[in-house]
Amino acid sequence: MRKFHGLVLALVMLCVALTACASPQTGTEAGEEGSSPSGGQAVLIIPEEPATLNQYLAVAAIVRQVADATNTGLTTVDADGNFQPMLAAELPTIENGGVAADFLTVTWKLRPGLLWSDGAPLTSDDIKFTWEAVSHPESGNVLSLGFELIDSIETPDDLTAIVHYSAVNQAYLQQFMFGLLPRHATGEPAEMSTWAWNRQPVGAGPFVLGEWNAGENIVMQRNPNYFLAGQPYLDSLIFAIVPDTGAQVAMMAQGEAQVQLWPGETKEVYEEQVAGQAVLAEIPGQWNMALYLNLSKPFDDDPSASAPHPILGDLRVRQALSHAIDYDLIVTEINPGVSPTVSPFAYGWYACDVARPYPYDVEKAKALLEEAGWVEGSDGIRVAQGALHAEDGTRLTLQLNGYTSFQPLAKLEEALVEMFKAVGIETTIQNDDFSILFGSYEEGSPRKLGNFDILVYDASLPIEPQAVIDNSFHSAAIPSPENPSGANYHRWVNPAADAAIEKAGSTVDIAERQAAYCELANLIATEVPRIHLYLFTEGYGASTRLSGYQVNIWGSLSWDVQNWKLEN
Amino acid sequence: MHNSVGERQAQSLRALTLRRFLRHRAALLSLAILALMVLSALVAPLSPYEPTAQNPANDLQPPSAIHWFGTDDLGRDVLTRVLYGGRISILVGLLATLLSTAIGVIVGALAGYFGGWLDNLLMRVTDAFLSLPTLFVLILISTMLREVPALSLSNSVAVVIIVIAVLSWMWPARLVRGAFLSLKEHEFVTAAHAVGVGHGRIMWQHILPNTVSLIIVQATLTIAFSIITESGLSYLGFGIQPPTPSWGNLLATAQAYALRAPWLMIFPGLMIFITTLAVNHIGDGLRDAFDPFSVR
Numbered sequence: 001m002r003k004f005h006g007l008v009l010a011l012v013m014l015c016v017a018l019t020a021c022a023s024p025q026t027g028t029e030a031g032e033e034g035s036s037p038s039g040g041q042a043v044l045i046i047p048e049e050p051a052t053l054n055q056y057l058a059v060a061a062i063v064r065q066v067a068d069a070t071n072t073g074l075t076t077v078d079a080d081g082n083f084q085p086m087l088a089a090e091l092p093t094i095e096n097g098g099v100a101a102d103f104l105t106v107t108w109k110l111r112p113g114l115l116w117s118d119g120a121p122l123t124s125d126d127i128k129f130t131w132e133a134v135s136h137p138e139s140g141n142v143l144s145l146g147f148e149l150i151d152s153i154e155t156p157d158d159l160t161a162i163v164h165y166s167a168v169n170q171a172y173l174q175q176f177m178f179g180l181l182p183r184h185a186t187g188e189p190a191e192m193s194t195w196a197w198n199r200q201p202v203g204a205g206p207f208v209l210g211e212w213n214a215g216e217n218i219v220m221q222r223n224p225n226y227f228l229a230g231q232p233y234l235d236s237l238i239f240a241i242v243p244d245t246g247a248q249v250a251m252m253a254q255g256e257a258q259v260q261l262w263p264g265e266t267k268e269v270y271e272e273q274v275a276g277q278a279v280l281a282e283i284p285g286q287w288n289m290a291l292y293l294n295l296s297k298p299f300d301d302d303p304s305a306s307a308p309h310p311i312l313g314d315l316r317v318r319q320a321l322s323h324a325i326d327y328d329l330i331v332t333e334i335n336p337g338v339s340p341t342v343s344p345f346a347y348g349w350y351a352c353d354v355a356r357p358y359p360y361d362v363e364k365a366k367a368l369l370e371e372a373g374w375v376e377g378s379d380g381i382r383v384a385q386g387a388l389h390a391e392d393g394t395r396l397t398l399q400l401n402g403y404t405s406f407q408p409l410a411k412l413e414e415a416l417v418e419m420f421k422a423v424g425i426e427t428t429i430q431n432d433d434f435s436i437l438f439g440s441y442e443e444g445s446p447r448k449l450g451n452f453d454i455l456v457y458d459a460s461l462p463i464e465p466q467a468v469i470d471n472s473f474h475s476a477a478i479p480s481p482e483n484p485s486g487a488n489y490h491r492w493v494n495p496a497a498d499a500a501i502e503k504a505g506s507t508v509d510i511a512e513r514q515a516a517y518c519e520l521a522n523l524i525a526t527e528v529p530r531i532h533l534y535l536f537t538e539g540y541g542a543s544t545r546l547s548g549y550q551v552n553i554w555g556s557l558s559w560d561v562q563n564w565k566l567e568n
Numbered sequence: 569m570h571n572s573v574g575e576r577q578a579q580s581l582r583a584l585t586l587r588r589f590l591r592h593r594a595a596l597l598s599l600a601i602l603a604l605m606v607l608s609a610l611v612a613p614l615s616p617y618e619p620t621a622q623n624p625a626n627d628l629q630p631p632s633a634i635h636w637f638g639t640d641d642l643g644r645d646v647l648t649r650v651l652y653g654g655r656i657s658i659l660v661g662l663l664a665t666l667l668s669t670a671i672g673v674i675v676g677a678l679a680g681y682f683g684g685w686l687d688n689l690l691m692r693v694t695d696a697f698l699s700l701p702t703l704f705v706l707i708l709i710s711t712m713l714r715e716v717p718a719l720s721l722s723n724s725v726a727v728v729i730i731v732i733a734v735l736s737w738m739w740p741a742r743l744v745r746g747a748f749l750s751l752k753e754h755e756f757v758t759a760a761h762a763v764g765v766g767h768g769r770i771m772w773q774h775i776l777p778n779t780v781s782l783i784i785v786q787a788t789l790t791i792a793f794s795i796i797t798e799s800g801l802s803y804l805g806f807g808i809q810p811p812t813p814s815w816g817n818l819l820a821t822a823q824a825y826a827l828r829a830p831w832l833m834i835f836p837g838l839m840i841f842i843t844t845l846a847v848n849h850i851g852d853g854l855r856d857a858f859d860p861f862s863v864r
Contacts (some may be wrong), residue, residue, distance in 0.1 A: 246826040264824075273827065333624035334642075407824040411641055414811045418622050429809045430724075 038233040040566035042546065043257040044557065045248045048405070049215065049241045054198040055178040056134050056141045059438045061287075061460075064178075065261060066239050069220055069558040070117075071179030071203030072227075074108055074127070077463050077554035081348055083173045087114060087122070087180065087204055087227065089159075091173065103168045103508060108161045108176075115225035116182050117208040124161035128153040129183035130176060131163075133192050140193030142485075143178065144467035146171050170508055171464035180204060206232035206562035217241060232562040233548070243405065249273045252541055258566065260541035261557050264408055266337040270541060282539025284339045285460075286553040288346055289412070291400075291531040292447075292455040293318055296491035303450045303480050305491035310390035311398060312453065316372040318528035322358035323365035324423045325416065331534050334415045335408050338534035343521035344472075346535055347553065349510060350465055352518040357526050365423040369396075374424070382424040397426040398453040401446065403438075404431045412533075413456060441484030448479045450491060458536060463554050465517075466505050473520065473529075474501050490529035497523045588857040595853020598846035605843055609658055612651035619652040620644065620811045628829045638831040641821070650835050653813040657795055658843070660728055660814070664794040667733035669787050672740025673776075679741070680748025681771050691745070694738045702735060706806050709734060724809045728801060732794045740786050747779040781858035788851030792844040799840060815840050 050063040053070055057063075074088040085091050089109045092098020098107050114122035133139055135147035149169045154162040169175070185202040187195045200209055204227065207220035218239040222232055240257060242248050245264065251257040253274045263270050263280060270280045297307035311317055331340050345352040358364075373387035374396050382396040400416065402409045410431070417427045432446075437457070439445030446452045461468055471477045471486065475493040479486040497520055504516035524530055538553045548563040589595060612619075623643030631638045637646035679690040697705075709731050751757065752775060760770050799816030801807035803823075808814040810821070815836045822832035 245824055249827065269828075329624060333627070407641075407821070410810065410821065414642055415622065415624070417811055418620065429811070431809070 038565060039235050040568070041236045041238065042234050042259060042564065042566060043238045043240055043251075044259040044261065045240050045242050045251060045257045046261050046557075047241075047243055047245075047248070050218075052198040053201045053209070054192070054195070056139070056143055056181075057193060057198065059142060060434055065557040066218060067179070067201070067558075068205065068556045069207045069237060069561050070201045070205040070209055070223075072205045073179045074110075074176040075173055076177060076559065077174075077552070079550050079552040079554070081463060081554060083463075087111060099172070103172075104165045106163045106165070106172045108163065110159045110161075111227060112159060114204065114227055116185065116202050116204060117223045117225055118185060118202045119225060120182065120184055120202075121158070122180070122182070122204055123158040124155040125158075126180050126182055127161040127176065128155055129186075130179075130181045133181050133186070133189040136189035136192070138190040144471050145175050145178075146467050147175070168506075168508065170466055170505070170513075174462060174464040207237055210236070215241060226562065228562060233565045234561075237558075237561065245407075252278045252543070255543065255545075258543035258546050259557070263539075263541045274541060276544070278541045278543045280539060281542050281549070281551045282537040283551050283553060284347070285536045285538025286347060287458040287460050287536045287538070288341055288344060289335075289338075289409075289456070289458040289533045289536065290341075290344075291321075291416075291533070292457075292489055293321070293529055293531070294450060294452050294454070294490060295529060296450055298451045298453065303448070303478070305475075305478055305493050308389045309453070310384075310387075310394060311396060314372050314388040315527065316368045317374070319358050320365040320368040320372070320423065321420070321425070322356075322528055322531050323361045323368065324419050324425070325531065325533075326360045326419055327356070327533070328360070330412065330415065334412055335534065338536055340534050341532045342525055343532055344459075344461060344469070344524070344530075345465075345517050345521050346532075348461070348463060348465075350461075350514050350517045352514070352521040354518070354521045354525050358528070362422060369424060376424050380421070380424060381426040395426060396424060397428070399428050399430055400454050400456055401437065401452050402429070402431045402456045403434050409456065416456075441479055441481070447489045448484070450479070450489070455489065466513075469517070469520070470501050470505060473524070474498055492527070492529035494523060494527060497527075585857050589853050592853035592856055594849045595856075598849035598853070601842060601846045602850065605654060605839070605846070606658060608651055609654035612648065612655060615645070615648040615651060617645035617648040619649050619813055628825065628832075630829070631831055637835045638829070640832055641825060641829075646818075646832065646835060649813040649818060650815070650839060653815045653818050653836060654839060656725065656808055656812065656814040657798055657816065657840070660725060660732070660798050660808075661791045661794040661843075664729045664732035664736070664798075665787050665790040667729060668736045668790055668794075669740050669783060671733060671737040672786075673744050673783060675737065676741040676744025676746075677748055677771050677776065680745035681752055681767070681775070683749070687745070690741075694741050697734075698738050705735060706731060706801065724807070724812075728798060728807055731801065731806065732797050735797065736790050736793055740783060740790070743782055743786050744779055747782055748775055751775045751778055781854070785851050785855045785858070788847050788854065792847045792851075795840060795844055795847075 046062060046065060048060070048062050050060070050066050052058065052063060053067040055064055055067050055071070058067070072086050074086060075083050075091065076086050078084050083091055087110055089111045090096065090098070092106050092108060094101065099105070108124070108127060110122070110124060116122050131147055131150055131153055134141045134143075134145070135150065146169045149165050149167050151164045151166045153164070156162070163172070182202050186192075186197045199212060206223055206226050208223045210219040210221045212218050220237045222235055226232065240251070242251065248260050248263070252260050255277050260278070265273065265280070267280045267282065271278070293312045294309055295313055296305045297309055300307055327340055331338050342354045342356050343352055369382055373385055374382040375385045377383040377395070384390040384394040384396070385392055387394070398420070400413050402413055413429045413431075417429065420427045436445065437447065437455075439448070441448040447455055472488060473492060474488065475498055477483070477486040477488040478491050479489070500516045500520040500523065504513045504520070507513060539551050540557055542549060545567045546564060547567065548560070548565045550560055552559055621644060623639070626639055626643040627641050629635055629639040635645050635647065637650060640646055640649065675690050675694065679687040757770060757774060760774055765774070795815070798807055798814060799819050802814065802816035802820040807816045807820070810817055818836040819833060819840070822829070822836065825832050
């Protein structure tokens with residue numbers, strides 16, 4: 001009996017001791033008042049782990065969400081869509097002499113006294129190195145920033161970099177936005193994809209990497225050499241990798257985490273779930289969900305547009321697909337809380353108001369399919385009979401390819417399957433991991449090789465869209481062995497579209513460029529290489545203790561992390 | 569006269585085995601439950617609802633009189649989907665086990681009977697498969713099988729069956745190899761050799777029948793493994809693709825709604841739990857029934 005009591009007592013003491021050890025170390029720095037807003041540690045929940053912290057190698061959006069905390073570039077874009085100088089002393093303009101009248105020379109001046117996180121001086125040579133690394137053909141760079149338009153960079157002194165362009169680059173302010181690369185702490189440009197720096201960056205951002213516990217979390221400490229005096233206010237950040245939404249919400253509701261990226265819920269539902277511990281800070285976002293139709297024949301060992309897709313090669317079928325989708329149902333019931341879109345130009349200075357040319361109309365869809373030579377079969381699925389590109393007897397079967405681990409996308413796909421079935425199209429779903437869907441040409445990614453029917457995923461446009469638009473819609477941008485970085489996955493060849501893209505790229509006049517983009521938007525809507533659906537809202541769950549943050553669709557989760565403060 | 573005595577003895581052995589099984593109460597109950605599961609899966613088409621009929625305005629309704637198991641995130645009837653899901657999951661369980669056991673028996677028999685370099689080779693292959701990290705095997709096989717567009721467009725069920733078989737053939741292989749190793753030393757085998765019976769016939773007609781009890785017991789374990797692995801595959805996106813329901817992908821979808829609509833998780837989870845428990849108990853009963861030294 002006595003032994004039993006002793007055992008229980010020991011167990012109780014053990015539990016108490018363990019609980020004390022397990023309680024999180026949040027709190028202010030030693031010597032500061034308990035109610036001071038500065039100091040402290042913020043836990044940020046991310047649903048997946050970034051593969052790298054080098055934004056130039058980032059295929060997935062998650063990289064930027066984390067990497068912006070460790071690295072800063074010459075400029076940033078604020079929530080109103082205006083460029084602001086960061087490492088640069090001021091924005092180069094024609095008025096201050098930073099930009100030459102012919103736009104072929106841009107002079108950047110750095111703030112004096114800049115240091116990298118390891119204490120080494122940050123100079124104009126690092127700007128030059130960033131260009132050398134990112135523009136190197138074997139570096140693995142995936143961002144279309146126009147680095148190939150730079151002829152040379154002169155560095156007459158440590159604070160000045162003069163960039164000489166071979167052609168006008170409308171994106172000159174955006175060019176060095178995603179972080180400068182330190183020459184002394186990285187390596188050879190050709191080896192950028194294997195730099196140790198990618199997992200242990202030396203940057204100019206507000207925080208510096210402390211520990212990276214793969215699969216668990218990424219811990220960062222304040223960068224003592226950050227260029228803004230007195231900032232960041234927080235002591236440390238922990239990016240906790242928690243894939244399960246239920247666990248994420250539980251952590252927020254219990255105050256164990258202060259920020260939850262992409263909660264995927266409407267505001268009312270979310271704030272109820274976190275029981276008042278957090279709010280959902282959100283705005284209409286940048287991520288535009290669309291269906292990408294393959295206009296060329298898949299699985300024919302030919303990535304080019306030469307042979308048309310047996311089903312989707314016929315414009316009438318694409319129009320019918322467009323008519324078959326209940327757009328209202330999608331934004332109200334299937335993925336509630338999103339804003340409908342008709343074109344890629346759905347925000348920013350280039351936003352275009354395009355009317356949907358083929359709205360929801362089931363009868364129209366059926367009529368078009370009949371006209372295109374697809375007659376209804378015995379089981380309700382259409383079969384080719386006199387179709388344009390398909391042999392008689394071919395079933396009207398299409399495969400939807402999306403990415404895994406994202407419930408809203410899975411739900412959308414299932415809804416689309418039903419909508420297409422109602423007009424006689426059989427649709428199967430095959431979702432792949434990010435690495436397969438968004439892989440490179442060399443890796444044999446289906447979208448690069450043209451081995452798919454319909455892709456469904458969300459993509460975004462940066463503040464300077466020309467490079468991305470050119471690489472996504474121009475007929476010269478079809479991925480091939482000669483052009484593996486091409487992104488015209490639909491294999492769309494349209495001379496009028498090409499002309500509009502070239503016009504938008506040939507001038508710096510904003511109004512002219514926008515007109516050209518709107519022309520392109522109309523062509524996309526009527527020729528249907530893509531069907532645009534909606535914009536996700538951008539935002540994150542933020543603890544009521546957190547202040548100083550601002551949701552910015554042009555930035556990332558951590559774009560202003562140097563301004564964040566935690567109350568106690 | 570000799571024949572009839574022999575026959576009577578053979579009958580009573582079978583009868584003995586049966587009697588031993590019938591005395592294992594848990595196994596009997598499990599057999600009844602499993603029969604009920606299979607029956608309910610078969611009568612799935614009797615449901616007034618279609619498994620894929622969506623009604624998004626009526627989503628996430630808790631269990632009620634019109635929807636006994638509630639509705640899911642697209643307004644589909646959960647009971648109907650669970651019943652149809654049972655068809656797929658049980659079918660996958662059975663077929664994957666069949667394939668896995670077939671491969672395992674062939675590998676194990678060859679290795680155990682012939683011994684020597686063949687045994688070494690086959691056992692190293694088995695060891696290799698045992699030590700491969702499951703995830704890599706899954707991704708590799710899934711990707712390889714989807715390079716063949718004919719297969720990917722038609723049947724994710726086939727892909728899942730193959731994947732599960734590849735993941736589980738090693739255990740029957742080892743078991744059968746052990747049995748063959750010991751059985752081939754027995755006198756009846758030597759006698760068959762002496763009479764001039766070929767290797768194939770000895771393995772197939774003489775030794776294999778003596779291992780059947782072992783194989784059957786292992787197979788019941790593999791059925792349970794298959795059903796659970798199918799759920800695991802769905803979490804990773806490699807399982808049965810929606811909108812076709814399977815218990816696995818129903819569970820995977822339910823995860824996102826765990827707090828808001830727990831019935832989406834409870835019912836498929838319960839089905840998997842009951843079925844695998846029942847199959848395991850039947851395996852126990854069979855093992856005891858075949859064991860002549862069991863005290864019952």
